[in-house]
Amino acid sequence: MKKHFIIGLGILLVLSTSTLSALAASKPEVDAQFQNWLANDLWPDAKTAGISKAVFDQAFAGVSPNLDLPDLILPGEKPKTPKKQAQSEFGSPGKYFNDKTINATTAGGVARAGQYARTLKAVESKYGVPGEIVLAVWGRESGYGSVKIPNNAFTVLGTKAFLASRKEMFRKELMAALEIVQKGYIDAGAMKSSWAGALGQPQFMPTSYLQHAVDFDGDGKRDIWNSVPDTLGSIGHYLKQYGWQAGRDWGYEVTVPETVSCSLEGPDQGKLFSAWEQLGITRVNGKAFPSSEMKREGFLLMPAGRHGPAFIVTKNFYVLKEYNMSDLYALFIGHIGDRIAHGAKGFSTGWGDVGGLYRSDIASMQKTLEKQGYDAGGADGFPGFKTRRSIGAWQTKQGMEPTCFPDNALVKAIR
Structure with a gap:
């Protein structure tokens, strides 16, 4: 036995x-x-x-x-065996951009852009990260400090x-937390975290705190729990350390002609902005891409394949993903930043009625694609860019019009 x-x-x-x-x-x-x-x-x-x-x-x-x-x-x-994902539903990407969340985060950011204008200007001057991007991260992570972080x-x-x-x-993070107290950055009793151990208003894990948190108000402490300047400075420092390029936007919503395959998506398939333009990709607002970008690399992003808006993004988009490894998270931050800075409205293209699949369905499809030689990025039940473009490549091979996003028919077809 x-x-x-x-x-x-x-x-x-x-x-x-x-x-x-x-x-x-x-x-x-x-x-x-x-x-x-x-x-x-x-x-x-x-x-x-x-x-x-x-x-x-x-x-x-x-x-x-x-x-x-x-x-x-x-x-x-x-040890618990991971449960099958049969009851875990994957919704439409559009749910991430519901009006209530978007409007509240935008309004909060606009209000604080004026309230903390001097600090935000200082953060941008030191780290090159625009104030509206710093605000968007702050708003997403802790509701501009309004979300309670109650855990010891x-x-x-x-x-x-x-x-x-x-x-x-977690042992590594626990040791980092002890180091934070040992160095006098914060008292042990004041170190509050989320249920996952993320600290303060920027939600840094302790190892990230040691690398990225800064004392921006000059009081000798890196207090990301109570100090707004320390919070804003720490977010800016984090993005700078991960490679934020000053003077560049995060990306642009675009129209992608049917002649351009959605399977060209991804950070490893970049082209010069001028090359994307030659393929017929244009900005939805009718403006030209900035002349400063034409000889620099951009990347196609289609988070819902042909069922939603499309973008040409810069390397700064992938810096935002270092905060949270999700295309939708990074897109949310960039979009909120645009709304705060420019009063931008919603995306020109709506999100299609996709979703409603179980993660287990997507994981099964990913396994099949990988067995057939496609790099779907693993079988995690989430349609990341590798899965999306693999679907597009599979559809093209079958003589189908590529959509680059899973649906019920595709799940049944890709077996």
Whole structure:
């Protein structure tokens, strides 16, 4: 019979799978094991890393595991097998740009553009990132600081470093959080995080905080929880460090003629702006691409394939993706920035009535495409640019008009 091993307070129990779930550790047992782990496992590493005992004790004073956090494996439980994505629906990309969210984020940004104009100008002068882009990130991440961030970071990170399926990742973040306190950037009790361990108004993980957070108000602290200048400066510094190119826009909404395949999308298929123009791609507002861009590289972006708006984006778009690896996130930030700065309206092309598929359907299609030699970017159930252009290439090979986006008919056809 297959056996499972549980280690609790130095006692090794050998249990059969039939009795395992009933004998998973209780909350008091987990608390005791956590304290044992802090003292005998984490503290030696923290001490070696230069963390003082005073800081360590301050950070974990009164801290016990929060068993309501997601993605935990309690002592005595089998590691959870990822559930099939059968009940997880993938909606239309247009849902990401619902009017309520767009209008609220835009209005908040416009108001704060005037309120913090001097700080935003200083951020742009130092890091080259336009104030409206910094505002859009701030608005998306924490509602311009209005979203409550109630969790004790050491409770969240400690729990996840002890019990999560990705222990090593969270242990690294926990050690970074201790370093933040050790260096005096913030007091341990004031370090609040999301349920995932992201810190403050810009929502930096602790390792990102150490790399990117700045003291922009000059008070000697990198206070991204309470200081607006530190928050704005830290966002600008983050984007600058990831390669934001001053003086360039993030991208332009365009019209893509039917003669240009949507399978040309992606950051690895760039062309000079002049080359895109020669293919017949034009801006939807009738203006020419900036002359400064014509000899620089641009990239086709079609987040819903032929079922939605299209863009030629610059490298700055992919810098925005470093904040959140989602095309829709980066597009949201760029679009909100345009609305704040220029009073821009919605996209000229609407989002088609696509979506309603289960992620498991998309994952199955991705697996089939990869078996047929296409690079769909893995089978994660999300139609990223590699999946979209693989669909387009498959459609072209079948003699179909490429749409570059999954639908029910395609899921059934690509088997």
